[in-house]
Amino acid sequence: MKKARFTVGDDDSVKTGHVEGERLYVEGTEYSFEEVTFLPPCRPTKIVCIGLNYRDHADESGLPVPENPLIFLKPCSALIGHRDAIRFPAQSSRVDFEGELALVIGRRCSAVGTDTAFDYIGGYTILNDVTARDIQLLESKMTRAKGFDTFAPCGPWIVESLDPSNLKIETLLNGELRQNSSTAELIFSIPTIISFVSNVMTLEPGDIVATGTPAGVGPMQVGDVVEVRIEGIGSLTNIVR
Ligand code: MG
Numbered sequence: 001m002k003k004a005r006f007t008v009g010d011d012d013s014v015k016t017g018h019v020e021g022e023r024l025y026v027e028g029t030e031y032s033f034e035e036v037t038f039l040p041p042c043r044p045t046k047i048v049c050i051g052l053n054y055r056d057h058a059d060e061s062g063l064p065v066p067e068n069p070l071i072f073l074k075p076c077s078a079l080i081g082h083r084d085a086i087r088f089p090a091q092s093s094r095v096d097f098e099g100e101l102a103l104v105i106g107r108r109c110s111a112v113g114t115d116t117a118f119d120y121i122g123g124y125t126i127l128n129d130v131t132a133r134d135i136q137l138l139e140s141k142m143t144r145a146k147g148f149d150t151f152a153p154c155g156p157w158i159v160e161s162l163d164p165s166n167l168k169i170e171t172l173l174n175g176e177l178r179q180n181s182s183t184a185e186l187i188f189s190i191p192t193i194i195s196f197v198s199n200v201m202t203l204e205p206g207d208i209v210a211t212g213t214p215a216g217v218g219p220m221q222v223g224d225v226v227e228v229r230i231e232g233i234g235s236l237t238n239i240v241r
Contacts, residue, residue, distance in 0.1 A: 004157035006036040038082035047074040053212025082156035085241040092132035098213035099171035099228035102127035109203040117194035123158035126236040168231040181214030
């Protein structure tokens with residue numbers, strides 16, 4: 001089942017519906033994608049990101065593969081939905097895309113082992129870990145570089161059941177393929193990530209854990225269209241303003 005959150009027209013009441021083909025369904029009412037505004041597909045208390053979790057991306061960054069998952073947070077205020085605009089901040093001159101598979105927590109999760117980690121995942125979605133690369137390289141902390149408003153496009157929906165072990169992941173910039181990998185290339189597996197993070201902080205239902213980006217990250221300019229596609233989930237598209 002694919003579940004989306006959206007509004008329709010001028011009515012700002014939030015609807016949760018399921019997706020079939022190119023249509024959204026809520027209690028017998030049907031909507032086309034064109035007539036809705038997609039919202040982020042969940043309401044997290046935190047967005048946990050994993051840095052350097054694909055070997056080829058660590059290589060292109062000139063950084064060693066970490067011994068343990070490298071985690072950081074993005075503020076929930078950075079969340080936007082499918083088709084919303086990423087705002088290019090005046091403080092940066094280089095803003096990069098990072099296409100990532102994101103886990104959505106289904107039930108409260110604290111200090112779990114790898115053997116039960118999948119029991120706490122409610123579904124899968126796509127997150128673009130937008131990054132002000134110049135600021136990231138300038139500062140030892142990632143909060144500012146990763147935390148600008150609109151720097152966490154997420155969606156378009158949550159896929160509840162999916163085998164995430166070998167999904168094609170691609171990012172296209174203005175239709176041109178820039179990232180092309182598979183979740184089979186993750187250094188730290190999904191159970192390892194859930195176990196590691198939940199032994200640091202309790203994960204609540206709706207929390208997002210982004211699993212890292214493959215090689216091919218690159219800059220976006222105002223006016224660009226960025227699309228992250230993950231097999232079995234769909235396509236998250238945003239423009240840069
Ligand atoms: Mg990232």
